[in-house]
Structure formats: C-alpha cells, structure tokens
Amino acid sequence: EPNPIGRSVIKKKVKEFSDIYTNPANYNSIATQYPNLNICLAHFGGDSEWDKYLEHSWHPNEPEENKSWLSVILDLIQKHDNIYTDISSTLFQKDSYMDLLLVLLENKKIRERVLFGSDYYMMERIKSQEREMAIKIRSRLGSALFKQIAETNPKKYLGIS
16 A cells, blocks of 8 residues: 555646656755765756746746756756756757757856756657757767767766766
C-alpha cells in the first residue's frame, strides 16, 4: 500500500505535480547538503521557461515566484559546483533559444555546467533526427563549444575525466 505521501501525489494533476515537485529551486538545499552529488536539472528549465525568461526580464527585487526556472538554474549553477543542466530538446523548439544559449555560454561557469542531450524520443515527436539536431547545434556553437558540452562536461559530471 502506498505511503501517505504517495496517496497525496496520486491526487495531484500532472501540471500541479510538475510545478511543485520538479521546481529546480527545490534542489538548492540538496546541492548544499550533498556537495559531492552531481545533479542535472533537466532541459535547462524547458521551453516554456525559456519563453518566460525571454518575455519577462526578472529583477532581483521581484518576488521569487516570478523567476523563470531558467533563471533559477542559472543562479544555482553560479552558487553550487555540483549543479549541471542539459539542453535536451529545449533548443529545438525555437531558433531564438540557440541565440540565448550562445549568450549564456559566454559565462565560464555556465559553459562548464551545460550538458548536450537530445531527448531522442522527443526528436521523433517533432519529426527530426537526433544526428540532424546534433549537427545543427554543432554548426551554431562551433566545434570547441560543442566538444565542451558533449564531451568535456559530461565526463566531469560523471566523474570520469
């Protein structure tokens, strides 16, 4: 029989569950408590959060709940050496996301914490091939940046560098 937490989770709608339990801000205390545990915050927040970041510039005096998950992840990366994120299918939703990524990767700390990912099953959903997307990203980022996110950073994240 599920525990009480399990029962309460079952009653929640998917969106509500996602907003509460997958919010990257929840990982701040975990990253602090377990500094040797590398954590990857999926999809760099996701496409809707990239839209929120682009449409609504966040100011430090605004309430925390107005902050996009992309902003939260950027802050966590700056604060913790064990926080990483992946680009996954997010970048393939709009061309403007690639431009934003290029700007974000100018920051050394961010550049060292982003992982290449394709979300292969999502590529099938949007009728794109994983290889085609990798080539598109590599052509926009250049060989050095692509190697950073596709080889160097994953090795460091996995502790095999």
